[in-house]
Amino acid sequence: MATTETPNRSWWHRNQQTLTPLLFLAPGLLMFAVYVVWPIFSSFRLSLYDYDGLGRKVWLGLANYRELFADRAFKTSLKNNVIWLVLYMLAVPAGLAIAIFLNQTVRGIRIYKSLFFFPFVISQVVVGLMFAWFYAPNFGLLYKLIEMVTGKGIAVLADPHLATYGIIAAGLWPQIAYCMILDLTGLNNVAPDQIEAARLDGAKGLKMLWYVILPQLRPATFIAVVVTVIGALRSFDLVSIMTNGGPFGSTRVLSYYMYEQALSEYGYRMGYGAAIAVVLFGIMMIFISGFIWKMVRDERGAR
């Protein structure tokens, strides 16, 4: 026993600095590879097939993608994704505005800060239901308000020209809260001596904000932009809860349209769904590679 154990031990001893990280990484990396990395490649492959989820896969080549080009629902979804991206960006300045408003030390301000942050903690399903209630025709509060002002209420979610904007407004609510909390943390860490120095130089208000505060808020702003872009492209829950893509498919976005094609009663077209997902992935990749590139650069700088 002793003779076999000693060389074993010393071998382990000599190599433990190399082996420990491998052993510690293995379970997490394996799970991640199986559930996240491999499915990405698998979806790419699937997008070249006709597949209903049960039967045989039939090779189609690029036919799914060619079909996308002519698909009007796909174009609507793509257009809506762009609208989402652009309007969602409002969360970044709006969050900053609320953060500046709340960055005081009056009594009870902490409770105000947490209550303003509240919408982010609630599930998007619940947020969607709340706004659906707010917009509801005939009795919804917004409907009533518009009726009071113009004499005729507007059922936002039933109007194909307005519904997407109504959903985006609902999405902005928690997103602004998220950006606000990032900026509040950032504002807390702005160097006080720089502000005092700038004040002595006569800087105040917007000038102070632009030249002194914003440059110091850059890390917070970067994260706010990243999470907002991802949030905009991930918009699925609200569309599903508030309109199911309607009226007349006017509120579809790529994530929702993909789900509709691949898993809903409209048919199990998983290959076609995968092709939509690949396009969405491509759009996301443009942003991701930018973010990652910046993060890698910061990482190198830190070492």
Add this chain to the structure above:
Amino acid sequence: MFPRPIEKSSPAVRTLYKVALPVALLLWLFPLLGVALTSLRPASDLAMGNYFGIPSSIAFSNYADVFNNSPIGQYILNSFKVTIPTVIGTLVLSCMTGFALGIYRFRGNIIVFFLFVAGNFVPFQILMVPVRDLTYNLGLYNTTGGLALFHIAFQTGFCTLFMRNFIAALPRELIEAARVEGVAEWRIFWYIVLPLMRPAIAALSVLVFTFIWNDFFWATVLTTSASTQPVTAGLSSLNGQWIAAWHLVSAGSIVAALPPVLMFFLMQKHFIAGLTLGAVK
């Protein structure tokens, strides 16, 4: 401090600020307040068109109705059955990956790290069909376990980013000193690094709890029946059944939102520390 502290302003401005605060909050939380009030309104009020007036009585019975006449109790139980194993599994895995990536310098360290980071940003839809097939083939389709397993894998990406940065910021001398003493590597993890990670573990457990509790997409893709669906997916199907029964929809929404809200108020400091990671240099 920016903006200029309000105490240094004139009394008029100070009073204005103190009035503006609650007014702004009220406007901000309007949809929430509306739903909370509707959840306490008797159905008869809604039938008579009394949506915003004074309720004729406070109807806690709406909540009783939701629990008695819908599977919401089961949905909530399912949510716990998905969320708690996910929190535990993710933390175990990411403490380990974070340790490996934060302490050791080996070839490919940065690549593995950014693989985890990039995985976070991926749109769910590109994973949907293969993950669904995989779960099906494992015999875990339409089970809370199958859903939790996917969540563990996906959240490990986010948590590794967090843990690795946290561990990399620990003083290296601690580890070096232990090595000089001849302490085995796994003991360094268990006795030195892990106890120092308590704040990170607290922050991530609240964050992951909230993320998973609120997940809707994967719940719809991987579970289908009332006996397995978490409360988000359950609420969505109840909403389909309770058309225009807003007093019930509201009460159900409040019930579904409560656990993460409680979690947030109890662990606020950790929650915000986790969310704002990286927001300051």
